[in-house]
Amino acid sequence: MQRFWRLFLISIFIVGGAARSAAQPASGVSANAKAQKAFQEGIRHTQSRNFPKAIEAYSEAIKRDPSFGQAYLQAAALYRVMQQPEEAYQYYAKGLTLVTPSPALANDYLTYADLAFERGQYQEAATYYEKLISAGKNPRHLKHAQQQLSNVQFAQKAMANPVDFKPQALGAVVNKFGLQYSPVLTADQRALLFTAREGNGPLDDEDLYLAYRKDGQWQEPVSVSEAINSELNEGAASMSGDGRVLVFTTCNRKDSYGSCDLYISYRQGNKWSKPQNMGRNVNTSAWDSQPSLSADGRTLYFASNRKGGFGAEDIWVTQQQEDGSWSIPVNVGKSINTPGREASPFLHASGNTLYFATDGLQGMGGLDLFMVNREGSGWGTPSNLGYPLNTHRDESSIFISPDNTTGYYSGQTTGGGKVEVALLQFEVPSAWKGKTVSNFAQGRVFDAKTKQPLQAQIQVYDLDSAGVVAQQVSSDETTGEYTIVVNQGQRYALYVTATQHVLESRHISPSSTAKPLALDFYLQPLGKGATAVLSNLFFDTGKASLRPESRTELDKLFQFLKSNPKMRVEIAGHTDNVGQPAANLKLSEARAKAVVSYLVSKGAPAANFQAKGYGEVQPAAPNTSDENRQLNRRIELRIL
Numbered sequence: 350m351q352r353f354w355r356l357f358l359i360s361i362f363i364v365g366g367a368a369r370s371a372a373q374p375a376s377g378v379s380a381n382a383k384a385q386k387a388f389q390e391g392i393r394h395t396q397s398r399n400f401p402k403a404i405e406a407y408s409e410a411i412k413r414d415p416s417f418g419q420a421y422l423q424a425a426a427l428y429r430v431m432q433q434p435e436e437a438y439q440y441y442a443k444g445l446t447l448v449t450p451s452p453a454l455a456n457d458y459l460t461y462a463d464l465a466f467e468r469g470q471y472q473e474a475a476t477y478y479e480k481l482i483s484a485g486k487n488p489r490h491l492k493h494a495q496q497q498l499s500n501v502q503f504a505q506k507a508m509a510n511p512v513d514f515k516p517q518a519l520g521a522v523v524n525k526f527g528l529q530y531s532p533v534l535t536a537d538q539r540a541l542l543f544t545a546r547e548g549n550g551p552l553d554d555e556d557l558y559l560a561y562r563k564d565g566q567w568q569e570p571v572s573v574s575e576a577i578n579s580e581l582n583e584g585a586a587s588m589s590g591d592g593r594v595l596v597f598t599t600c601n602r603k604d605s606y607g608s609c610d611l612y613i614s615y616r617q618g619n620k621w622s623k624p625q626n627m628g629r630n631v632n633t634s635a636w637d638s639q640p641s642l643s644a645d646g647r648t649l650y651f652a653s654n655r656k657g658g659f660g661a662e663d664i665w666v667t668q669q670q671e672d673g674s675w676s677i678p679v680n681v682g683k684s685i686n687t688p689g690r691e692a693s694p695f696l697h698a699s700g701n702t703l704y705f706a707t708d709g710l711q712g713m714g715g716l717d718l719f720m721v722n723r724e725g726s727g728w729g730t731p732s733n734l735g736y737p738l739n740t741h742r743d744e745s746s747i748f749i750s751p752d753n754t755t756g757y758y759s760g761q762t763t764g765g766g767k768v769e770v771a772l773l774q775f776e777v778p779s780a781w782k783g784k785t786v787s788n789f790a791q792g793r794v795f796d797a798k799t800k801q802p803l804q805a806q807i808q809v810y811d812l813d814s815a816g817v818v819a820q821q822v823s824s825d826e827t828t829g830e831y832t833i834v835v836n837q838g839q840r841y842a843l844y845v846t847a848t849q850h851v852l853e854s855r856h857i858s859p860s861s862t863a864k865p866l867a868l869d870f871y872l873q874p875l876g877k878g879a880t881a882v883l884s885n886l887f888f889d890t891g892k893a894s895l896r897p898e899s900r901t902e903l904d905k906l907f908q909f910l911k912s913n914p915k916m917r918v919e920i921a922g923h924t925d926n927v928g929q930p931a932a933n934l935k936l937s938e939a940r941a942k943a944v945v946s947y948l949v950s951k952g953a954p955a956a957n958f959q960a961k962g963y964g965e966v967q968p969a970a971p972n973t974s975d976e977n978r979q980l981n982r983r984i985e986l987r988i989l
Contacts, residue, residue, distance in 0.1 A: 377418025377448030384413035388420050395423075400431055418447025422457055429460055438464040445477075452484040459490055466497060466714055469741030475501045504713040507736040512780060514738055516773040518762055523560050523567045524771040527553065530759035531746045532772050536590035536644060536698055536789040536834050537865070538750055541567065541757075543772060544584040555582035557597060574621040577614055585639045589646030590698055590751075590789065591822055591832035595621065596649060598638040602626070607634040611651060618827035630677050631667055641694045644751075644787075644834035645820040649675070650694040650703070659686040664694045664705060684728050685721060692716060698751035698834045700819075702783035703728065706745040714741035722784040734781055751787035751834055753777055786837040790857070790866035793829035794845060797871040802829030805847035805872065809833055809857075812840040812885070812898045837862045842885040842901050845870045851988070852909040854902060856884040875913065876988065882969075883984045886944065893939035895947065903944070906986070907951045914954075917989040920944050922962040923969070925978035930964055938962025944984055959989065 379385055391406030407424035410417050421444025428437035441461035448454065462477035478494040478501070485491050518524055523541070527549035533542045541560045546553040556578040558570040572578050577597070586597035593616045600609040610632040612624040626632060635655040642649055647669040654662045663686040665678040680686060681703075689709025693716075696703055701723045706716040710731060717739040721731040733739060734747075738758075748757040755774055762771045794805045804826035811819045819841065824831040835841055841857040850872035857866070873879040885902035888895065895903070910916065922937030941960040949955045970977040 377422070377444070379410070379414040379417040379420070381414040381417075384410045384417050384420070387413060388417070388423070391420070391423060395427060400427060403427055416447055418444045420444075421447065422454075426457070426460070429464075434464055434467070438468065442473075450480060450484070452486070455481055455485040455487070455490065458484065459494070462494070462497065466501065467741060469504075469714065471501045471504050500711055500714065503711050503733070504736070504741070507713060507733070507739070510735075511737055512735045512778050514775060514778055516758070516760060516775040519567060519757075519772045519774055522569055524762075524769075525570065526558075528770045529558075529772050530770055531585055531693075532748050532757040532759065533586065533588050534748060534750065534757065535588065535592040536751055536787075536832050537791060538562065538755070540588075540592050541570075541772075542573065542586055542588045542592075542595075543570075543759075544586060545570070549769065554580070555584045557583050557586050557595075574614075576621050576623055587640040587642045587649075589642050589822070590644035590834045591646075591830075592616070593822075593825065594642060594646030596627070596640040596642055597624070598640065599624075606632045607637065609636050609638045611637050611640055611649075617825060627675055631675050636662070639693050641696045643696055643700055644698045645822050647821060648696070648700075650681070650696050651678075652692045652694060653678075659683055660688040660709060661690045662692055664691045682727065685731060690716065693745035693747075695746075695748055697749055697783040697785075697787070699783055699785035699787040699836050701785040701836075702749075704734075704747050704749065705731075706743075707731075713739045715743040716745055718744050718747055720781065720783075732780075749777055749781065749783055751789065753782040753786050756781070787834050788837060788862050788865055789832055789834050790843075790868050791830075791832045792867055792869040794824040794831060794847070794870045794872065795829055796850070797873045800871075802827065803847050803850070803872060804829075805831075805845050805850070805870070807831050807833060808844045808846075809835065810842040810844070810901045812842055812901060835862045835866070840898075842905075843868075844905055845872060846909070847872050849875050851875060851879045851881045851986070852906065853881055854884040854905070875916070878988065880985055880987045883944075883986060886940075886984045888940055888943075891936065893936060893943050895943050903947050904951075906944075907948055907953060910948065910953055910957070914957075917957050917959070919959045919961055919987040919989055921985045921987060922960075923967055923981060923983050923985065924965050925968070925981040926965045926972040927978065930966075934962050934964035936962070937964050940984060 387406050387410035391403045394403035394406055404424060404427060407420045410420040421440045425437045425440030425444055428440060445461060458477045458481040462474045462481060466474035475498060478498050481494045482491060526545035527547055529543055529545040531544045539562045543558055544555060545558050546555050557573040559573050560567050560570040577583060581599055581602060583597050583599050586595060588595050595614045596611055598609050599612055604626050606629060611627045613627050614621045614624045633655045635653055637651060637653045639652040640649055650664055650666050652662050653665050658680055664681045666681055667678040668676045670676060687707060687709025689707060691705055691707045693706045694703060702720055704718060704720045706718050708716050710719060712733055718734045719731040720734060721728045746759050754777055756777045757774050759770055760773050762769055794803045796803050805824045807822050808818060809820040811817045820833050822831055822833055835857060838859045840859055843855040843857055845853040853870050853872055883902055886899045920941045922941035924933040924937050941962055945958045945960045968981045970980045972978050972981060
């Protein structure tokens with residue numbers, strides 16, 4: 350497409366150049382015969398497509414007559430076709446001051462205004478967009494000029510009201526390469542993944558690096574893995590919140606489907622698996638790149654110029670299925686995607702805010718960074734992050750920490766007169782904070798008898814959203830470690846399951862999500878006497894009727910029992926010591942029977958259950974505080 354438009358511009362320029370020389374405005378011409386001769390020679394070279402010779406001729410005409418405005422404009426247009434925008438800008442700037450304003454100059458006004466806008470020369474751009482509107486008759490050009498005037502006004506207002514944004518470089522230890530960009534952090538902000546090149550040229554090898562934070566300081570980056578980095582370019586990567594799922598972009602591999610594809614790798618212990626192409630469902634023959642994983646690594650946003658989008662590049666989303674495969678990607682929709690370019694999506698750890706770059710919405714020029722919050726099942730209206738983060742240049746690749754306090758991005762820095770692209774961090778302005786503040790729970794899973802690390806599945810359900818799975822991760826089979834992200838102010842039911850082990854249940858209250866949680870789990874092997882507390886069964890005070898939010902736990906328990914159909918269990922009710930012992934005993938038995946009744950109604954054999962109430966005689970903790978009494982008000986499962 351770019352080649353088509355370049356040839357189109359060349360043909361228009363050649364025809365237009367000849368027309369301009371035959372019918373020039375009254376000013377901008379030259380009475381100098383030698384200047385005119387050089388100018389005509391430039392026209393002939395242009396028509397024969399000998400552009401270097403044409404430039405020499407126009408330069409000679411200008412040398413002979415420095416006020417020869419048409420020679421400047423002819424050279425400017427040719428520089429534009431030759432993709433030398435800086436020279437084109439300078440020649441237009443001079444040439445347009447030497448000619449009388451005229452409708453015949455509409456194309457020159459348009460080109461020069463765009464060049465000025467691309468350089469952040471907003472007032473100059475506005476002047477010539479207005480001239481174009483006054484002189485132009487092309488509806489398409491008029492619409493473009495009006496849109497650009499709107500962008501100029503936005504940019505000028507943004508610059509007059511800058512966001513309080515004070516980035517600082519991460520330091521020489523991390524910024525040790527020629528170029529480093531696309532930062533991504535784990536949920537605990539202890540590991541930093543980024544892309545780097547040893548040199549600052551496009552032919553330098555592009556690889557992925559990890560830096561770890563120790564005692565508050567970033568350590569020297571290391572290659573993410575020999576299994577991932579290769580002689581090809583690896584870049585534009587994303588990582589799950591626990592740092593154990595990695596998706597990255599690489600191009601022209603033997604097993605690729607197009608120019609650039611997305612690949613996935615998983616970490617166990619300190620070893621990354623051999624990267625796998627994410628398959629035909631995700632990758633196409635088009636450009637597929639710039640991934641952003643959800644905190645649990647099961648949802649992937651990315652940019653692609655595949656068919657079916659709204660513009661040049663769009664943002665798409667795919668979900669990992671229960672069998673491990675990935676769904677056919679879906680376009681995120683026209684509330685985000687435009688007829689322009691969308692790039693560099695970043696999904697906040699909460700899953701409720703998306704950051705991305707686009708040139709299709711009102712902005713300051715090039716790609717600007719935007720944010721948009723989730724509203725119901727879709728996305729709301731994007732907002733520009735403003736100046737000075739956004740400028741007339743292309744901006745992309747931003748990361749905001751789960752707690753909305755610290756941001757990271759790649760930007761230009763100048764040291765010793767040398768311009769480099771480095772990693773920077775900043776305190777997140779209030780206007781840029783995600784819709785939801787997130788935190789994390791972290792710990793290890795063990796076998797209760799052997800005390801050895803255990804690979805288990807950890808699922809987190811949002812109790813305030815009808816039991817929706819908020820996250821699903823696995824603990825590391827080597828270390829037992831896991832990390833999950835939780836949003837502040839929400840109630841969660843957390844379940845830990847492993848083959849041949851009893852289901853473990855835990856309740857996460859809204860108040861407990863205000864800070865990081867340390868939660869270790871010791872799963873009991875299946876066998877007589879093994880027990881588990883069912884932490885997400887809820888009753889009104891003094892009543893035995895299960896509240897609706899208990900259904901998540903009940904259904905999870907039913908699935909556990911269904912997978913072990915011959916297992917007989919006791920469902921035991923317990924209370925604290927508030928009230929009369931006889932009443933507590935009766936209440937605890939009624940609650941246990943309510944649980945059994947639900948499970949039987951779902952299809953579990955009644956003969957597999959024994960419901961029993963223990964009242965207050967088997968406390969899990971001394972009844973000396975509200976917190977302990979809450980622990981004592983419980984339902985337990987025990988294998989018979």
